[in-house]
Amino acid sequence: MSFDFSLLTTELAMFVLGLTTFVLGLVVPSGSRRGLGSFAVLGLLLVLGITVVNRSHQGELLNGMYLVDGYAAFFKILFLMAAILVIFGSFRYVDQHVGNHFEYYSTVIFATLGMIVMASAGDFITLYLGMELMTISFIILVAFRFIEGKSLEAGIKYLLLAAMSSAVTLYGLSLVYGATGTIIIGQVAQAVAGGGASPLLIVGLTMLVAGLGFKVAAVPFHMWSPDVYEGAPTPVTSFLAVGSKAASFAVLLRLFIGGLAELHGQWAMLVAVLAALSMLIGNLVAIPQTNIKRMLAYSSIAQAGYILVGLVAATEAGIKGVMFYAFLYVFATVGAFTVVAAVYNKIHSDEIADYAGLVQRAPLAATVMLVCLLSMAGIPPLAGFVGKFYLFKTVVEGYMWLVYLGLIMSMVSVYYYLRVVLVMFRDDPKDPSPIELGSATTLTLFIALVTTIVLGIYPGPLAEVANMAAQSFFLH
Amino acid sequence: MATGLNPSYFVALSAALFCIGLYGAISRKNAIAVLVSIELMLTAVNINLVAFNKFLTPEAFIGQIFAIFVITVAAAEVGLGLAIVIAIYRNRKSVDLDDFDWMKW
Numbered sequence: 001m002s003f004d005f006s007l008l009t010t011e012l013a014m015f016v017l018g019l020t021t022f023v024l025g026l027v028v029p030s031g032s033r034r035g036l037g038s039f040a041v042l043g044l045l046l047v048l049g050i051t052v053v054n055r056s057h058q059g060e061l062l063n064g065m066y067l068v069d070g071y072a073a074f075f076k077i078l079f080l081m082a083a084i085l086v087i088f089g090s091f092r093y094v095d096q097h098v099g100n101h102f103e104y105y106s107t108v109i110f111a112t113l114g115m116i117v118m119a120s121a122g123d124f125i126t127l128y129l130g131m132e133l134m135t136i137s138f139i140i141l142v143a144f145r146f147i148e149g150k151s152l153e154a155g156i157k158y159l160l161l162a163a164m165s166s167a168v169t170l171y172g173l174s175l176v177y178g179a180t181g182t183i184i185i186g187q188v189a190q191a192v193a194g195g196g197a198s199p200l201l202i203v204g205l206t207m208l209v210a211g212l213g214f215k216v217a218a219v220p221f222h223m224w225s226p227d228v229y230e231g232a233p234t235p236v237t238s239f240l241a242v243g244s245k246a247a248s249f250a251v252l253l254r255l256f257i258g259g260l261a262e263l264h265g266q267w268a269m270l271v272a273v274l275a276a277l278s279m280l281i282g283n284l285v286a287i288p289q290t291n292i293k294r295m296l297a298y299s300s301i302a303q304a305g306y307i308l309v310g311l312v313a314a315t316e317a318g319i320k321g322v323m324f325y326a327f328l329y330v331f332a333t334v335g336a337f338t339v340v341a342a343v344y345n346k347i348h349s350d351e352i353a354d355y356a357g358l359v360q361r362a363p364l365a366a367t368v369m370l371v372c373l374l375s376m377a378g379i380p381p382l383a384g385f386v387g388k389f390y391l392f393k394t395v396v397e398g399y400m401w402l403v404y405l406g407l408i409m410s411m412v413s414v415y416y417y418l419r420v421v422l423v424m425f426r427d428d429p430k431d432p433s434p435i436e437l438g439s440a441t442t443l444t445l446f447i448a449l450v451t452t453i454v455l456g457i458y459p460g461p462l463a464e465v466a467n468m469a470a471q472s473f474f475l476h
Numbered sequence: 477m478a479t480g481l482n483p484s485y486f487v488a489l490s491a492a493l494f495c496i497g498l499y500g501a502i503s504r505k506n507a508i509a510v511l512v513s514i515e516l517m518l519t520a521v522n523i524n525l526v527a528f529n530k531f532l533t534p535e536a537f538i539g540q541i542f543a544i545f546v547i548t549v550a551a552a553e554v555g556l557g558l559a560i561v562i563a564i565y566r567n568r569k570s571v572d573l574d575d576f577d578w579m580k581w
Contacts, residue, residue: 129549136549136553143563163553166553167518170521174521177539178483
């Protein structure tokens with residue numbers, strides 16, 4: 001059997017980049033380690049270029065164990081962009097608050113590699129390995145500020161709950177293997193179509209929903225996320241919110257729509273209830289939060305609820321909606337968290353009350369925060385509105401109650417997002433000295449701002465790309 | 477090879493082991509005990525995988541290869557877990573999960 005290594009260009013390049021960054025960190029004297037971040041960004045930009053150029057070079061490896069298709073390519077580009085923005089936007093934060101540890105950048109790169117493997121996974125072993133590579137890297141990153149108790153506490157909470165959710169996911173995978181006799185997702189689909197729903201399969205399915213629901217932080221499996229988001233270093237929180245969530249959604253779609261589509265009748269209602277609960281609890285509990293990272297954590301639980309709606313539909317349009325939303329969510333979330341990190345550098349606080357008068361101290365940061373929050377709330381003409389429109393349009397027939405709930409909860413979310421905006425724009429600052437952002441952070445914020453606005457006004461091209469990627473999903 | 481064994485025995489054993497592990501992971505307050513309980517859950521997965529391999533696909537080693545991967549990754553995960561437990565013990569002089577309440581849990 002011939003093995004086409006050229007299909008693995010992105011993965012091999014990421015692997016080499018991760019190792020090179022690690023070795024460079026060992027060799028370079030600790031005084032000049034600051035360059036490592038720039039090196040990592042340049043390397044990631046190179047890999048991003050390779051992936052974009054190679055996006056139409058598609059195929060299957062090892063009888064469908066590794067799928068390189070348009071769907072995987074879309075998510076790979078998304079992860080790489082998120083990694084670049086997260087590293088580029090927070091050099092100063094990492095210098096000041098994470099410490100001079102050379103492992104940081106290579107761990108971020110390996111987490112991205114794990115996500116990339118997840119997006120291409122065509123069988124359970126690849127899926128599991130990618131997921132664990134990502135999760136273990138994230139556990140290290142969450143606990144990275146180990147001088148501070150909060151970060152360690154977040155680390156151990158994340159470790160225990162992630163390990164438990166991995167075990168539950170694995171048990172579900174083993175039951176699906178037991179019911180179908182294969183671990184390749186394409187063959188699972190055939191076996192399910194031939195055999196129908198056995199009790200073993202239903203139990204396995206439920207465990208998969210629970211285990212992966214943990215990874216995307218859907219209610220009632222969300223308890224870890226506010227603590228972990230609050231305790232982790234802010235760039236890590238941002239990467240966790242966009243990368244880990246998007247990768248888990250990539251896997252969820254592959255497993256449930258690619259492999260278990262025949263059982264749609266069994267799992268659609270379950271997922272719809274998870275989506276409804278996430279929207280409800282995420283938005284309602286976000287209201288009383290006083291810490292901005294905790295508030296964004298609950299808001300990201302609600303976002304997971306919106307994205308799950310696309311899975312309920314389980315159609316090509318649903319997949320397209322998920323991909324479109326995941327893409328714009330990267331820019332809105334990274335923009336908001338980059339502002340949080342930049343403000344923390346100056347005032348050493350994540351409390352919403354301390355954001356008073358931010359518009360006078362750092363006009364660009366306040367504007368980006370405003371646009372990103374409004375996009376998450378789904379106010380037209382920003383990108384979040386278009387994304388929600390694509391998602392909810394797919395379930396109008398059959399799950400109208402979900403659409404109404406989504407609408408009401410989006411209005412509720414406007415309340416707590418605008419509370420932050422009011423504090424930033426109306427209140428007078430306690431200390432009017434300006435907050436300097438640094439050129440890299442300014443550029444990142446600018447990219448987030450422009451992308452969020454442009455995608456809202458002119459969503460056509462990205463929607464077209466997502467459409468084509470979603471079509472490639474069904475070709476296996 | 478008729479051994480008189482039936483796959484449902486293995487599934488029952490692994491289900492019991494998984495439930496014990498899950499109960500332990502939820503109810504125990506010591507971080508190390510929770511890690512041990514999670515290992516029990518993973519062992520239940522491995523029993524499942526190897527048993528299904530024997531009864532469903534005896535000509536291919538899918539399940540056994542999967543089990544080896546699970547064991548390897550679990551070892552890495554526990555190694556990391558113990559490292560964090562040691563770091564947090566130095567910081568807090570405790571490995572009791574109830575003491576980790578700097579944030580609302």
